[in-house]
Amino acid sequence: MHAFIQGLILGLLTAGVYALMASGQTLIFGIMNVINLAQGAMVILSAYISYQLFKSFGIDPFLAIPIVTVGMFVIGVAVQLLFLRPLKREDRAELSLLVTFAIALLIEGIMSITWKTNYRSINTSYANSSWTVFGYQITLVRLWACVLSLVALGLLYVLLNKTRFGRAVRATVQNPESARLLGVESDRVAALGFGLGSATAAAAGSVYGLLYAFYPGSHYDLISLLLSIVVLGGLGSIGGAMVGAVVVSTSSAIVASTISPAWSAMTFFVILIVVLVVRPRGLFGSTARGAI
């Protein structure tokens, strides 16, 4: 039982970071009908930038988040303008898979040249600090990572639900033609939305670098994990991505701590297959374009 609860705690603390990464992925799909295979590479690139800021200037990765987030927002907008906007609307869903995969490979290449291909990790002074509560260990870094991810998700919620831009994004997701007829410039919303999705990858990436060792090829593992979360929750649903992240993260952590870490990675794929058999659109997906 102790191992089960310890696994549950670990899973819940990690879920916030996964939810943050996946929310960007699902937001981009909701706005543009684009499955961004470069989201994992953007997370790893952000981890590398945080690593470099820490190594060269001693900037704590948590404090580096605003810098990395703004930088990745700009890169995201540029990627959308240069590579995705030229795609014809009717071919965008299919061609974007190739284009975003090419962007992922490009980012991987840049990271390999810049930082080489060996594993890196960000070792802060508090990296190994932890609290023991009722006999259960809570790692300080994971706790802060979770809190920060929840704050970022909260800000994303406020942005999408309480601002004019957010209303335009939600309107574009739910009924693009109608949004356009009301004066929403869909190209502008798509560019800013892609930037926003990249910014969530940046915030999550800075934290990811604190939790795990990484190398340029880490994005392959990450993108399969992110796609599983997004598909599990239902494509286009941020709430679904959050629930998907909790399911994936806690199930693999519990299996790792109670059975064996070797079975951990397989666990969420089993859950994914079961959910898709029972509910092919994922937990919160719908036939119509719905809420994000």
Next chain:
Amino acid sequence: MAPILTLDSVFAGYGAGDILKGVDLQVEPGTVTCLIGPNGAGKSTVLKTISGLLRPSRGSVMFGDRELNRLSPKARLLLGIVHVPQERSLFPAMSVWDNLLMGGYVIADHKAVQERIAHAVEVFPICAERAREHAGSLSGGEQKQVELARTLVLDPSLILLDEPSIGLDPKARRQVFDSIRSLAAMGRTVLLVEQNARSGLAASDFGAVLESGVVRLVATGANLLNDPEVARLYLGAAHNSVLHATAPANGSSQ
């Protein structure tokens, strides 16, 4: 009275060829005009060409004395031209209130938006009653009322309605056509496309018959309802035949 909208030999389509093949149409201010015709005649394409979703390849679209051809949909909105597309045009997972706010998306003055929403809610009280509910949870008729209320937020001079009664039960359909008449009573001009030709013409001051991308006939709604040829082709069973060969090429004047 000078027409508020003039289409002069308008050609437009989606790339594989023109659907509109020289549409001529004039719409008087403060009136309701109903476009009828068989499926594929280009009725919705006419509305899209006016709202800017499509650009004409030839001809001109004039709003008063201003040519619209080169203006973006947003610029046309700001001139007071609102297009309510076919089927449901609300944002189903947003609240009714947020849908109304989206109606004023292009208006920078937040206070003006709130005032217009207050006016729209007076005309369509359902919006206040269901303000916090998701628009998608409303019945078809209620959603149509919210759509019409949302158009009022833009304080439009010209409202383009594509199949406003589609999918509605008879009671909701009557409500929608009553609302359209009250919009005209407020001085707004309405151009609507309606598959249910009898109801559409009955609620309209004028009607125009569009066939194969050309306006074949223009007359008052009442005259078109009483025209035996129109009745045979469009007011009875569905029919895809062309109008009688003796119909005037550009219709009678309004």
